[in-house]
Amino acid sequence: MATQGAERLEDVRGRREERREGDVTIIREPGRTIIRDDDRTIIRRDETQRFRELGLEARTERRGDENRTIFERPDGTRIVTVTDEEGRLIRRTRLDRDGREVVIIDNTRRDRPRDRFSDEIVVLERPALRIPRERYIVDAERADEDLIYETIVAPPLAPLPRRYTLDEVRYSPDLRAQMRSVDIDSVTFETGSWDVAPGQAQRLSIIADSIRRALQRSPNEVFLVEGHTDAVGSDIDNLSLSDRRAQSVAEILTKDFGVPPENLTTQGYGEQYLKVNTQDAARENRRVTLRRITPLLAGQGN
Incomplete structure (x- = not known):
């Protein structure tokens, strides 16, 4: 999974195509598009591919300049993902068997059109920590399920001035x-790989249990799975690797542990956020991070 036709990093490299559009560099590779704008680089993916690789039945309809992909579960529930012509997620909804619709993610831009992805970056004052740092960023390997659950359902650290789009959340640290x-950190990766070893996959059970517990309380929560790498290798390779690592973990959470795929979204950040500050190879940096982002999408305060 998370391959889109490429099994190894060498396959990805060999199939990249690069072009310039004005002062923006566009790099296309299997299942991904990397965009470099000024001094910032981001990665985007086909927002329907994770659902397809999970084996869900799908059909796609064209409506104006949007693509509407419907995935139907055996129980009649339908997940509708709307993307624009470039594959950018616009909206994701769930329809029950009676046709009642619930919006899971609304990524509609709510003001002027954005010419650059850097326009999506939100600058806020970092909130003061009122809790120990080890409870702000919790290491799964040393935490029990209660602490993990407490962490992912915790409110924002400070009141939010408005609601934000998914793109703003993805690109705004x-x-x-x-x-x-x-x-x-209970799941790490080999150098150059996005595969989760079978022995490590089971370690995601405590994460999945906490997510399902949160969804029992509120079934429309959205969780961001963030992928990371160490500092070895090129920034483009690392961005691609990290994004595929995030997708691999999201797929396992659904396939092995029953977390609904519509409640998860993924994003890779390459080597931007090292856990261990070293330029050398470090397994601790080849990891994923989970956070609940529903309050950011809904504009909820603390």
Whole structure:
């Protein structure tokens, strides 16, 4: 999974295509598009691919300049993902068997059109920590389920001035910093790989249990799975690796532990956020992080 036709990093490299559009560099590779704008680089993916790789039946309809992909479960529930012509997620909803619709993610831009992805970056004052740092970023390997659950359902550290789009959350570290997170350091990766070893996959059970417990309380929560790498290798390779690592973990949470895929979204950050500050190879940096982002999308205060 998380491959989109590429099994190894060498496959990804060999199939990259690069072009310039004005002062923006576009790099396309299997299942991903990397965009470099000024001094910032982001990665985007086909927002329907994770659902397809999980084997859900799908059909896609074209409506104007949008694509509407419907995934139907055996129980009749339908997950509708709306993307634009470039594959950017616009909206994700769930329809029950009676056709009642619930919006899970609304990524509609609510003001002027954005010409650059850097326009999505929100700058906020970092909130003062009123809890010990080890309870702000919790290491899953040393935490029990109660602490993990407490962390992922905790409110924002400070009141939020408005609601934010998913893109703003993905690309704004100040915004994500408003929410506590769980470093899933119980699952790490081999150099150059996005595969989760079978022996490590079972370690995600405590994370999945906490997510399902949160969804019992509020079934429309959204959790961001963030992928990371160490500092070895090129920034483009690391961005691609990290994004695929996040998707691999999200797929296991659904396939092995029953977490609904519509409640998860993924994003890779490459080597931007090292856990261990070293330029050398470090397994601790090849990891994923989980945080609940529903309050950011809904504009909820603390």
